[in-house]
Amino acid sequence: MTAPAIETEGLGLRPHRMDDFASFAAFFASDAARHVGGPMPAARCWHGFAGDVGARDLLGFGGRAIEERATGAFAGQTCLSHPPHFPEAEIGRTSMPGFEGRGYAPGAARAARAHACGPLGWTTAVGYIEPDNARSIAVARRLGCSADPAAARFDPVDLVFRHPAPEACT
Amino acid sequence: MIAVLQTPRPTLRGPRLDDCEPVAIFLDSDRAAYIGGRRNRTDAWRTFAVLVGHRELRGYGMASVEDRATGASVGMVGLYYPEDWYPEDWCPEDWCPEDWLAPEVGWWIGDPACEGKGYARETAVAARRYAFDIAGRPEVFSVIAPENARSIRLAERLGATFDRTVAAPNGRPAPIFRHPAPEARA
Numbered sequence: 001m002t003a004p005a006i007e008t009e010g011l012g013l014r015p016h017r018m019d020d021f022a023s024f025a026a027f028f029a030s031d032a033a034r035h036v037g038g039p040m041p042a043a044r045c046w047h048g049f050a051g052d053v054g055a056r057d058l059l060g061f062g063g064r065a066i067e068e069r070a071t072g073a074f075a076g077q078t079c080l081s082h083p084p085h086f087p088e089a090e091i092g093r094t095s096m097p098g099f100e101g102r103g104y105a106p107g108a109a110r111a112a113r114a115h116a117c118g119p120l121g122w123t124t125a126v127g128y129i130e131p132d133n134a135r136s137i138a139v140a141r142r143l144g145c146s147a148d149p150a151a152a153r154f155d156p157v158d159l160v161f162r163h164p165a166p167e168a169c170t
Numbered sequence: 171m172i173a174v175l176q177t178p179r180p181t182l183r184g185p186r187l188d189d190c191e192p193v194a195i196f197l198d199s200d201r202a203a204y205i206g207g208r209r210n211r212t213d214a215w216r217t218f219a220v221l222v223g224h225r226e227l228r229g230y231g232m233a234s235v236e237d238r239a240t241g242a243s244v245g246m247v248g249l250y251y252p253e254d255w256y257p258e259d260w261c262p263e264d265w266c267p268e269d270w271l272a273p274e275v276g277w278w279i280g281d282p283a284c285e286g287k288g289y290a291r292e293t294a295v296a297a298r299r300y301a302f303d304i305a306g307r308p309e310v311f312s313v314i315a316p317e318n319a320r321s322i323r324l325a326e327r328l329g330a331t332f333d334r335t336v337a338a339p340n341g342r343p344a345p346i347f348r349h350p351a352p353e354a355r356a
Contacts, residue, residue: 018227051216054223058187066194084212 009103011075013064016053020065020074023096024049027056032097035133044089052079060119066108068099075099080116080125087152091116091125091163093139100135106142110169113143117166124165125153137161144168160168175233175300177292182233182247185222189243191334193218194282197317204318205278224250230305232276235293237284244281247293249273249301272309275301275349277321290297291324298328302352312347322347329354 025042033040037048041101051129056062063079076096082089091113093105127145129136137159153160158162163169175182181332192216202208209217226233232248251273275298277290301307312330314321330347337343 016227021227043252047216047220050223050227050252051219052223053226054221056191057222058185058219084215147220147344155208 009107010069010102011107012067012069013108014067015056016049016063016065016077021046021049023074024077027094027096030097035093035130035136038041052077052081055081055083061116063110064112065140066093066095066099066104068102068104073099075102075104076108078105078112080112080120083094085154085156086128089116089125092127106139109139110147113163113169117169122166125163127161128153128155129161129165130157132158173195173298175293177296179238180244180289180293181236181238182293182296183236184225185232185234185246186243189246190215190218190275192280196278199280200284201280202278204315204321205276221246221250222251228354229326230273230300233293233297235279236335237281237289242281244283244284244289245277245279245293247277248275248297249305249307250276260319272311273301273305273307275310275312275326289329294324294328298340298349299352302347305354310349313344314347316343316345 025045027044028036028038028040028045028048030039032038052063054062056064060084061080063077064083065074066076066078067073068075072095076094078094078098079092080089081092091109093109093112095105101109113125116125126148127136127140130142140161146158148162151162152162174184177325194211196202197209197217198211199208199215221232222265228249228251230249230266232246233321235245235247237244276295277294278299279285279290298310301310311333312321312325314325325347329350333346333348333352335343335345
């Protein structure tokens, strides 16, 4: 089963394809991925990539690719994830190099959040963000998230940003 | 969409969420020693999710083996071919030689009650036929730990022949068996 496509401003959310992996692995092999677990070799990256796709098939939520509508390029991904080691469900988003600052990550996260709070019935979600990842913290604030210092976290270094309650989400 | 394959006794079908429990029990047992070693439930979930994602991304992959008599999910069999595999210590179950250019046919029967019934052989035959005839792969291999005598014996019964030995990330030898193409099996 593949996820339905979602269209929003300037971008589409669609299921991942195998040909997204080259960009994905190149990003995760680079220093640009230092705030999201990288740099990491492609063999490890494959686990994140295929695992997000498989989790979505199994659970009904997971990762989707962000496609730039004008060019069709793979611009990043957003992921609804709640693996066993996460205390709470996360709405994650990653931009591929060259696609930052265009509003794609927050736009995609907003669409993913609407899906989570609507059809999936989530009542809350967080983002786990490294404290020196200023760009991601700025995106979290744009999404209306606020720091939740009391929230549990799997990595004690991370900050936890909590999304607004579903009724307050736009 | 990937077909449901019928073999004489077990059925091969797409993995489902409720297969995760028997998969996790198997992967957290010593019986997983030859396929990367025991792993906890978190890692077992990831392994399972990766296999499911592989099916969607590649259009073929590993299937769940269902005992037709009981409906129980007793193992997995099928094709595995990640992108850019190469030896790596981080995840020793997931590696391949740099020149690996073909999918692996892999199998495990995790339920001890179903061992020795020929389920692995029947389902591996079906998976291999799928690889050649439906997925259109020109060649397929199996990589088998040298100590896994039963699995090597099964590969040889399937007509697979020893191709070469490469070094696994942990430095141990890893024999590769090449499966015969359909015309050679006729």
